[in-house]
Amino acid sequence: MPDTPMIHLENVSKAFGGRPVLEDISLDVASQEILAIIGPSGCGKSTLLRVISGLDKPDAGVVELGDDNLTMVFQYSALFDSLTIFENVAFSLLEKPDLGTSQKARPKYTEQQLRELVHQKLLMVGLDDIQDLYPNQLSGGMQKRVSFARAIMSDPRIILYDEPTAGLDPIASTVIEDYIQTLRNEIGCTSVVVTHNLTTIRRIAHRVCLLFGGKIQWLGPAQEFFTTDNPYARQFAHASLEGPMTHIE
Amino acid sequence: MSNTQLFPITRYLLSQVSHGTTDFLYRLGLATQNTLQTAYFILKGRLSKNLFAQQAAFIGVDALGISLILTLFSGMVIALQVAQELTKQGAGNFVGALVAIAILRELAPIMTGFSVIAMVGSAYSAELATMQIQKQIDALRMLRVDPVRYLVVPRLCAAVAMLPLMTILTAMAGIVGGMVVSYVVADLNYNNYMESVWRQVETRDILGAMFKASVFGALIVTFSTTIGLNTKGGAKEVGESTTRAVVWSFIAMAIADYVLSFLLFQEN
Numbered sequence: 001m002p003d004t005p006m007i008h009l010e011n012v013s014k015a016f017g018g019r020p021v022l023e024d025i026s027l028d029v030a031s032q033e034i035l036a037i038i039g040p041s042g043c044g045k046s047t048l049l050r051v052i053s054g055l056d057k058p059d060a061g062v063v064e065l066g067d068d069n070l071t072m073v074f075q076y077s078a079l080f081d082s083l084t085i086f087e088n089v090a091f092s093l094l095e096k097p098d099l100g101t102s103q104k105a106r107p108k109y110t111e112q113q114l115r116e117l118v119h120q121k122l123l124m125v126g127l128d129d130i131q132d133l134y135p136n137q138l139s140g141g142m143q144k145r146v147s148f149a150r151a152i153m154s155d156p157r158i159i160l161y162d163e164p165t166a167g168l169d170p171i172a173s174t175v176i177e178d179y180i181q182t183l184r185n186e187i188g189c190t191s192v193v194v195t196h197n198l199t200t201i202r203r204i205a206h207r208v209c210l211l212f213g214g215k216i217q218w219l220g221p222a223q224e225f226f227t228t229d230n231p232y233a234r235q236f237a238h239a240s241l242e243g244p245m246t247h248i249e
Numbered sequence: 250m251s252n253t254q255l256f257p258i259t260r261y262l263l264s265q266v267s268h269g270t271t272d273f274l275y276r277l278g279l280a281t282q283n284t285l286q287t288a289y290f291i292l293k294g295r296l297s298k299n300l301f302a303q304q305a306a307f308i309g310v311d312a313l314g315i316s317l318i319l320t321l322f323s324g325m326v327i328a329l330q331v332a333q334e335l336t337k338q339g340a341g342n343f344v345g346a347l348v349a350i351a352i353l354r355e356l357a358p359i360m361t362g363f364s365v366i367a368m369v370g371s372a373y374s375a376e377l378a379t380m381q382i383q384k385q386i387d388a389l390r391m392l393r394v395d396p397v398r399y400l401v402v403p404r405l406c407a408a409v410a411m412l413p414l415m416t417i418l419t420a421m422a423g424i425v426g427g428m429v430v431s432y433v434v435a436d437l438n439y440n441n442y443m444e445s446v447w448r449q450v451e452t453r454d455i456l457g458a459m460f461k462a463s464v465f466g467a468l469i470v471t472f473s474t475t476i477g478l479n480t481k482g483g484a485k486e487v488g489e490s491t492t493r494a495v496v497w498s499f500i501a502m503a504i505a506d507y508v509l510s511f512l513l514f515q516e517n
Contacts, residue, residue, distance in 0.1 A: 055387050071391055078388040080380075091392055098295070098395035150392075 005066065006031045006158060006190040007052060012061030014047055021047045023214035024061070031066065034184055034191040036205035036222065038236060040245055043211045045194040046075075049160050052192065066190075067157035075163045077143040079135040079150070086131035089118045089150045121149040124186065125179050141172040148179055152187060159183065161193040165200060177203050198237065201225060210236060212245050276497060280475045286397040287405055287471075295398050296406055304407035308369050309415065316364035316419045323356045324348055324423030328430035336435040344435070345442035346449030348427035349420075353454045354514055357420035359506060361412055362465035366498045370473040373404060374494035377477025378487040386478065401474045408466030413459035420458060457513040464509060468501040 005028035014022040021044040029035045037045045050056040051063060053072050079088050087094065093109060109117065118131060125145040135143055144164065151159055161180060165173035181204050184191050193200065201208055205222040210232055217232035218225070226237050235243025290296070332344050377400060380386050389396050424446060431437040473494040480490040 050387075053391060055390060072387075074384045074388060076383065078384040080385055080388070091394075095392070095394045095399065096295075097393035098290075098398050 004031060005029060005064075006033070007066070007192065008062070008064040009052070010062040010064075012048075012051060012058045012063060014044075014051055014056065014058050016047075020214050022051070022058070025214075025216060027209060027216065027219070029190055029192060031190055032184060032188055034180065034193060034204050034206050036201045036208045037192060037194045037211060038196065038201065038208060039211035039217075040236075041196075044214055045211055046162055048211065049162055049192065049194050053160055065158065069154060069156050070158040070160070071151040071154065071156040072160040072162065073144075073147050073151050073164055075166050077135070077140075077147040079143055079147055081135055083134075084131065085122075085133050085135065085138075085146055086115065086118050088135065088146060089121055089131075089153055090114045091150060092154050093117070117153070118149070121153055122146070124152065124182070125149050126175070141168055141175065144168065144172075144176060145179065148176075148183065152183060152189075155187055156189055158190045158192075161191065161195075163194055163196065165195065165197050170199070173197065173199065174203070180204055198239075208233075276472075276476065279479055280471050283397060283401060283475045283478075284471055286395075287401050290395070290398045290402045291406065296402055297399075300399070300403035301406055304403045305411050308365065308407055308411045311368040311372070312361070312364040313415050313418065315368060316361040316415055317422045319360040319364060320352065320357050320419035320423040321426040323360060324352050324426035325430045327351055327356075328427035329434060332427075332431040332435035332437055336437060341435065341437055342441060342445050343449075344431050344437055345424075345428065345445030348431075349424050349446040349450050350454060352420050352423035352427070353450065353458045354510065355506075357416045357423055358412075358458050358461040358465060359502075360423075361416045361419050361462055362469065362502050363499075365408065365412060365415075365466065366469055366473075366495055366502070369408070370469045370498050371491050371495050373470065373473040374477040375487055375491045377474055378480035378490040381478060381480045382483060382487065396478060400478070401470070404474060405467060405470040408470045409463045412462035412466035416458050416462035417455070453513070457509075460513065461506070461509050464505055465502050468505055469498045472497045472501055 007027070007029040009025055009027040012022055012025040013020065025048065037048060039045050047056065049072070051058050052065075053070060054063075055072075079085075080091070083091070093107075093114060115131065119128070122128060122130065125148045127142060127145055127149070130138065130142070130146075135146070138146065164176050164180065168176060177200055180191060180193065183189060193205065195201065201222055208218070208220065208222050208225045209216055210218040210225075210230075212232055218228065218230045220228065225233055228234065231244050234240070235245050327348050328344065331347055332341075335341055335344050335347070377386075380400075386396050389399060428439060428442045431442055432439060476490050476494040476497065480486050
């Protein structure tokens, strides 16, 4: 268990329409850690991420964050279609904040300063010269990287990734995994990554949290995930039909 | 025979009424919540001038043309129905007044409202519903921007400001349409027609029409955006939300029209 958790969950429960999705989840995530949340489809991974982000309120339990400068990268990028890439990435600096505990005005920038900042963030995710394009003019992988750039514009301390490699080819997935690792190293953020992808766990995760039936079935270091005797972890790691997890979606 | 087998049609109708009432109250609650949040942001002065200007241009460009056509023909139809008859009865001097009052008090705000529902309300609902299912609304929240402040406030303010202006323009089109038809079918002189308009139309008719249009604008945007923002599901639900927004906007406008007509134009 980390000493100074950046994210602290205690007995968190959440149900939808009377169906429990999360039951008594307790979990700590340390500063600068990359935690992978895995599990079969419909097991509550994304719900857990939404509860951490504050998009959904838990029915019971406590969610505490070490820093409220938190952002989320969505499964299908969630870029604003009607805005250019520049406006998307600079959005958090162009718009005065309404929500959150720190509602202080963001610093004023000139258009040129903003363009330079956006340029820097896009370079961090390997993109350039696309500021005046619209999201629908980019490939899925590029849109995903733009959503990374938008997320890191405010130098967040916590980044939540909802299936960042979903729908991408293996090479594009590797690129995205590398950027998660790079962002963590460069801005020193804590990362929680919801994924189905075993390669993502192998390449970037420090710890793995396996959810099933609304509960944490296994939580431990990533290198032990592939060797543990835990029947849930073994079944998931070997993509086996034999085991305690029945497909629930 | 068990109770559940008795009066199946009555039971079905009652369940439909019950479901419809619950749905109406639920949406009314959401719309009220949205309105209160919108009022809060307006009172705090959190209206983006750029977004307001964009939305005002969108409403004007998209809906003005069709509302001009609708009101022009409405004025022509009224004149067609009454000009000959009134002239025969020796009341030709009242044709202009009758057309103008009908247009100003009722048809111009209503036709403008219809056009805005069809061209703008449906577009708002579809746009916000798509943003909701594509998680763009969640993305706004994660960027600490309130979706009501960013998406609803400028649209509502633009509608409240633009609909009265559009109504005045469409009323002018309707009155002119009536004038042309009166001349064609009843040989009514343009000067007599316009003199009749100026004699009978009062300031309160013009202000009442503008006020009605503002209220219609607020209702249309409130229902369209509330329904759009509360969409769940996929492409099918986007379509359903758009239809629902149009239907609820029509109903809300019809109720408001009766109440406002009673309050604004009823003689003591």
